Amino acid sequence: MDDYSQKLKVCGHPIRLKLLCMISKQEDPCVSELWVCLNQPQPVISQHLAVLKDKGIVQSEVKGNKRTYSIVDPFVQRIVDSILPVAEKAM
Template identity: 60%
Template sequence: MGAVQPCSAEYLADKSRRLKVCGHPLRLQLLCAIFHTGEPCVSQLWECVGQPQPVVSQHLAVLKENAVVSSEIKGNRRIYTIIDPFIREIVQAIINDEDVLASRRSPVASV
C-alpha cells in the first residue's frame, strides 16, 4: 500500500474557514432554505426562518462577503444563490440526512 498523502495545511485552513462561516445555526438554516427554494428573495428567507429582516440580511451579508452566496436583482427582488460548490454539497448532504432521519421516524404503514 502507498503512503497516505495528508491534505495540505493551507487546503484544510481554507475548508475550516468556509465551514466556520456557515457554522452559525441561522446561516445554516438560511443555506438550507436557499437550497430548497432555488432562488429566494430576502423576504421569503426571513419568513422561512422566522427571523426579522435585519437579522436575516446581516447573516446573508456575511455569507456573501465570504463568497458562499451571491445575490442578483431580478425585477424588484434581490435573489440569493449558493455559489460555493463545497458548501452546496454539504448543505445537500445535511438535507439528505434530515430526509433519511425523518423516514426512519415515520411509522411504517401496516399491510
C-alpha cells in the first residue's frame, strides 16, 4: 500500500496529472510539445517530468534531437486511462 500511496501522491499534482494525460494520448510527445500545450515554462515541465521519471512512472528516450516520454508504470497507466475521457474535456 505504501508504494501505491507514493505513486498517487506524486501523480496528484495538477501539472503532473496533465502531463501524464498528455503523454498517454500523444504518440511520443517531447518536452517542447508538452510545455507549449500546458502554457508553462520549459524548466517547470522538465522538473515535473524529472520527478515522474525518478519515481519510475515515466521513461524517456532520445529519438533524433528529441527526448520523448512514455508511461511505464501499469498502475499509473490504468489510472490515467480511467480519467482520460474526463480530463480531455477539461484540457
